[in-house]
Amino acid sequence: MDLDKFKVHGEPLIYGAMVSxxxxxxGILVGLTYFKKWGYLWREWLTTVDHKKIGVxxxxxxxxxxxxxxxxxxxxxxxxxxxxxxxLDAQHYNEVFTTHxxxxxxxxxxxxxxxxxxxxxxxxxxxxxxxxxRLNAVSFWLFFMGAMLLNISFVIGGSPDAGWSAYFxxxxxxxxxxxxxxxxxxxxxxxxxxxxxxxxxxxxxILKMRAPGMxxxxxxxxxxxxxxxxxxxxxxxxxxxxxLALMMFDRLFGSQFFTMANGGMxxxxxxxxxxxxxxxxxxxxxxxxxIYSEIIAxxxxxxxxxxxxxxxxxxxxxxxSFLVWAHHFYTMGxxxxxxxxxxxxxxxxxxxTGVKIxxxxxxxxxxxxxxxxxMLYTLAFIPIFTIGGVTGVMLAMASAxxxxxxxxxxxxxxxxxLIPGAVFAVIAGFHYWFPKVxxxxxxxxxxxxxxxxxxxxxxxxxxxxxxxxxxxxxRRMYTYSEESGFGPLNMLSFAGAVGLAIGFVILVYNIYWSxxxxxxxxxSDPWDGRTLEWATPSPIPAYNFAIVPNVKTRDAFWAAxxxxxxxxxxxxxxxxxxxxxxxxxxxxxxxxxxxxxxVFSMWIPAIVAGVGVIIMLAAMSFDRDHGFYVPxxxxxxxxxxxxxxxx
Amino acid sequence: MKIxxxxxxxxxxxxxxxxIFGFWVFLxxxxxxFATLFTVYFVMVNRFxxxxxxxxxxxxxxxxxxxxxxxxxxxxxxxAIHAMRHGYKKAMMFFMGITLLMGLGFIGIEIxxxxxxxxxxxxxxTSGFLSSLFVLLGTHGAHVSFGFLWGAGIMIQxxxxxxxxxxxxxxxxxSLFWHFLDVVWIFIFSFVYLKGLM
Numbered sequence: 008m009d010l011d012k013f014k015v016h017g018e019p020l021i022y023g024a025m026v027s028x029x030x031x032x033x034g035i036l037v038g039l040t041y042f043k044k045w046g047y048l049w050r051e052w053l054t055t056v057d058h059k060k061i062g063v064x065x066x067x068x069x070x071x072x073x074x075x076x077x078x079x080x081x082x083x084x085x086x087x088x089x090x091x092x093x094x095l096d097a098q099h100y101n102e103v104f105t106t107h108x109x110x111x112x113x114x115x116x117x118x119x120x121x122x123x124x125x126x127x128x129x130x131x132x133x134x135x136x137x138x139x140x141r142l143n144a145v146s147f148w149l150f151f152m153g154a155m156l157l158n159i160s161f162v163i164g165g166s167p168d169a170g171w172s173a174y175f176x177x178x179x180x181x182x183x184x185x186x187x188x189x190x191x192x193x194x195x196x197x198x199x200x201x202x203x204x205x206x207x208x209x210x211x212x213i214l215k216m217r218a219p220g221m222x223x224x225x226x227x228x229x230x231x232x233x234x235x236x237x238x239x240x241x242x243x244x245x246x247x248x249x250x251l252a253l254m255m256f257d258r259l260f261g262s263q264f265f266t267m268a269n270g271g272m273x274x275x276x277x278x279x280x281x282x283x284x285x286x287x288x289x290x291x292x293x294x295x296x297x298i299y300s301e302i303i304a305x306x307x308x309x310x311x312x313x314x315x316x317x318x319x320x321x322x323x324x325x326x327x328s329f330l331v332w333a334h335h336f337y338t339m340g341x342x343x344x345x346x347x348x349x350x351x352x353x354x355x356x357x358x359x360t361g362v363k364i365x366x367x368x369x370x371x372x373x374x375x376x377x378x379x380x381x382m383l384y385t386l387a388f389i390p391i392f393t394i395g396g397v398t399g400v401m402l403a404m405a406s407a408x409x410x411x412x413x414x415x416x417x418x419x420x421x422x423x424x425l426i427p428g429a430v431f432a433v434i435a436g437f438h439y440w441f442p443k444v445x446x447x448x449x450x451x452x453x454x455x456x457x458x459x460x461x462x463x464x465x466x467x468x469x470x471x472x473x474x475x476x477x478x479x480x481x482r483r484m485y486t487y488s489e490e491s492g493f494g495p496l497n498m499l500s501f502a503g504a505v506g507l508a509i510g511f512v513i514l515v516y517n518i519y520w521s522x523x524x525x526x527x528x529x530x531s532d533p534w535d536g537r538t539l540e541w542a543t544p545s546p547i548p549a550y551n552f553a554i555v556p557n558v559k560t561r562d563a564f565w566a567a568x569x570x571x572x573x574x575x576x577x578x579x580x581x582x583x584x585x586x587x588x589x590x591x592x593x594x595x596x597x598x599x600x601x602x603x604x605x606v607f608s609m610w611i612p613a614i615v616a617g618v619g620v621i622i623m624l625a626a627m628s629f630d631r632d633h634g635f636y637v638p639x640x641x642x643x644x645x646x647x648x649x650x651x652x653x654x
Numbered sequence: 655m656k657i658x659x660x661x662x663x664x665x666x667x668x669x670x671x672x673x674i675f676g677f678w679v680f681l682x683x684x685x686x687x688f689a690t691l692f693t694v695y696f697v698m699v700n701r702f703x704x705x706x707x708x709x710x711x712x713x714x715x716x717x718x719x720x721x722x723x724x725x726x727x728x729x730x731x732x733x734a735i736h737a738m739r740h741g742y743k744k745a746m747m748f749f750m751g752i753t754l755l756m757g758l759g760f761i762g763i764e765i766x767x768x769x770x771x772x773x774x775x776x777x778x779x780t781s782g783f784l785s786s787l788f789v790l791l792g793t794h795g796a797h798v799s800f801g802f803l804w805g806a807g808i809m810i811q812x813x814x815x816x817x818x819x820x821x822x823x824x825x826x827x828x829s830l831f832w833h834f835l836d837v838v839w840i841f842i843f844s845f846v847y848l849k850g851l852m
Contacts, residue, residue, distance in 0.1 A: 138672045138676060139672070139673075139676060203683060206679075206683070207676050207679045207680050207683065208676070210676075210679050211672050211675055211676040211679060214675070215671075215672050215675060216672075241679060241682055241683045242682070242683070242686050243686075244683070245683050245684070245685075245686040245687035245690065246686055246687075246690050248687060249687060249690040249691055249694070250690075252789070253694065253785075253789065256778070256785065256789060260778060260779070261778070261779040262778045262779060262785035262788075262789070263703070263779065263780070263781055263782045263784075263785045264694070264698075264782065264785050264786065266782075268703070269703040269704075269705075269779075269780070269781050269782060270698065270701030270702060270703040270705075270781040270782030270783055271701075271782045271785075272697065272698070272701070272782060275694065275697055275698075279690065279694075282690075621803065625803075625807050628804075628807050628808075628811075628824070629807070629810075629811065631815075631820075
């Protein structure tokens with residue numbers, strides 16, 4: 008075996024990263040041992056099957072990845088801030104923009120949303136748990152190990168460098184000879200399987216485990232958006248699974264799927280990638296629409312306007328999302344008819360999206376609006392996202408796209424869609440649901456400081472890119488000459504990026520500050536909420552609801568408060584809960600090693616790990632663990648304590 | 655765990671019926687998976703490079719035996735579930751055993767077929783057509799192999815624990831998987847082999 012493959016050469020930045028990773032790891036290990044937290048970590052987190060804790064772990068991992076992807080972004084903006092910069096070389100720049108895209112979409116936005124979904128969905132539908140709690144843990148650990156596998160690539164062997172879309176033949180062994188794209192195919196495969204399992208789990212949870220009386224058209228909008236999202240996941244992710252498998256075969260076993268000779272076809276990759284990739288955009292954006300719908304209704308003190316049209320517009324968006332993939336390569340020679348078809352379907356998406364925008368505006372109309380931090384993000388989202396949408400229609404015109412294809416205009420467009428559409432949404436949802444999970448609010452003053460930094464800096468960062476694109480600056484260009492005239496706008500964009508970083512630092516500081524100083528919330532309903540998650544005590548007991556609620560209307564909790572509709576009519580009885588299990592975590596670790604060995608073509612260890620996976624699956628099948636019951640007296644005692652009554 | 659006696663054993667608890675529904679959703683995901691593989695195959699089907707075409711390669715004999723084995727095994731797993739519904743543990747074990755043996759026979763013939771192809775110089779690396787052929791057949795074959803291990807695990811649990819709500823549920827879900835593989839094979843048989851031989 009050739010140990011040289013593991014080394015990454017010549018970059019002081021990477022050596023710095025190696026040292027800091029090593030120091031951080033040692034720090035964590037020493038800290039855990041010193042404070043005797045190993046047992047706590049294992050019992051409470053690594054083996055948990057509680058959907059709330061799994062959700063929290065997803066969100067923590069997503070914040071970590073936001074930092075990683077953010078550092079990548081800063082490095083890119085610094086490198087292009089002035090003409091002829093020498094901060095990164097071309098190869099390192101390629102790796103940085105590739106991992107920035109991958110991490111932000113697959114390991115930040117999506118897990119953040121899945122995290123919120125894990126915490127909130129069972130509560131919103133009045134369920135005690137998700138349908139398959141152990142499988143939920145498997146999902147999380149597969150996602151997490153996939154993310155870690157991608158993250159070690161930049162210190163062991165080299166990161167993928169062919170763009171987040173990994174177009175062939177660029178991503179083939181011939182043109183990307185490092186192991187970077189092996190990491191790409193395996194890390195995404197492992198976390199993708201986790202996502203698929205989540206999709207199955209949540210479809211069953213939402214369709215089969217709703218509280219009595221909650222018909223489909225009485226579900227909260229966030230639940231609706233998550234249901235539709237998971238349907239997209241179940242139909243889109245298998246395509247990615249196949250595409251990544253074929254990529255792995257091409258790179259590791261020399262098959263001829265995407266090669267330039269022997270009958271291979273590079274455009275096949277572009278098609279497969281975007282048949283998954285375009286629905287993926289809606290996988291991150293539809294739940295965001297759901298989050299905004301909840302927040303707007305809550306802080307306007309009004310019912311959501313046009314509930315039915317909201318649902319149908321999401322269904323239509325989900326169908327159209329599968330019919331637009333070729334708009335990602337109008338200029339790659341597919342003929343007028345094909346371009347026209349995809350141009351029309353792409354523009355058609357603007358219609359249901361416009362319906363949603365108007366519904367939000369009508370919900371605000373004559374509402375009693377309170378400008379809390381989550382509401383501010385929501386209000387900022389509407390105009391900014393609209394700019395993203397309008398430039399999207401510009402890009403959707405196939406003939407015009409020949410002008411700005413692969414320029415910074417495109418980069419500006421999708422940041423204008425994804426950042427308000429997904430990042431603001433998860434931040435808003437994070438502020439909104441934080442008191443539900445932890446029992447205290449985040450500080451509003453710090454929250455608003457972070458908000459203004461983020462909103463203003465976001466526009467300073469990305470608005471100049473529209474003009475740079477129209478001036479002809481192509482994306483993924485690692486440097487440019489003084490004569491091009493791109494310098495000043497790029498410098499402005501870099502200044503915006505620094506502001507964004509400051510905004511996120513304030514946001515994180517807010518979490519720290521609030522954990523220490525914010526008063527604990529005893530009402531469990533700090534925002535005067537509308538949906539069922541606010542009906543449980545905060546922090547949420549393991550069993551969610553002592554009594555399963557009976558739902559009679561939309562926004563059942565609001566109706567219970569306003570019109571005295573009884574929500575909990577049954578008696579408290581014993582509650583069944585699943586036991587914790589370490590097997591999903593161990594399975595995840597084995598998958599990590601399986602992926603790692605395959606990346607480096609170490610066949611014998613890979614086979615051993617593969618057998619390990621099968622053994623773990625069998626062990627989980629043979630497990631005869633029926634969980635346990637919480638006795639009724641214990642439930643009553645817990646409820647009294649959490650609601651602040653004396654026992 | 656509440657057992658609802660009015661329903662078949664495999665559906666008799668809430669957890670059980672959720673698992674069956676969840677597996678149907680999973681099969682819903684398997685459809686785009688195989689659909690994508692078929693699409694890749696149809697894109698690649700005439701891209702022979704310097705390698706052999708399907709017409710030169712395919713032999714109807716082994717494929718007919720494979721088809722016979724898999725279709726019959728889909729019938730016998732149905733008999734196993736029928737026996738399960740009546741509570742006949744031994745008959746159920748017998749039919750499941752037959753099913754798995756036929757699955758094993760199928761895998762054996764497929765492996766032999768792959769060796770023959772490679773021996774004739776038709777490898778994964780030869781052409782786009784062969785890459786897509788091997789991966790399509792291989793994915794189906796991997797599913798059958800996985801099914802063999804899975805089914806064997808369920809048989810051990812049946813042997814030890816008898817027909818309970820838990821084991822009945824597992825066996826039923828396994829039967830759904832096995833039928834699905836059979837359906838996929840019908841497509842492979844018709845659109846890969848028969849069409850290739852024409």
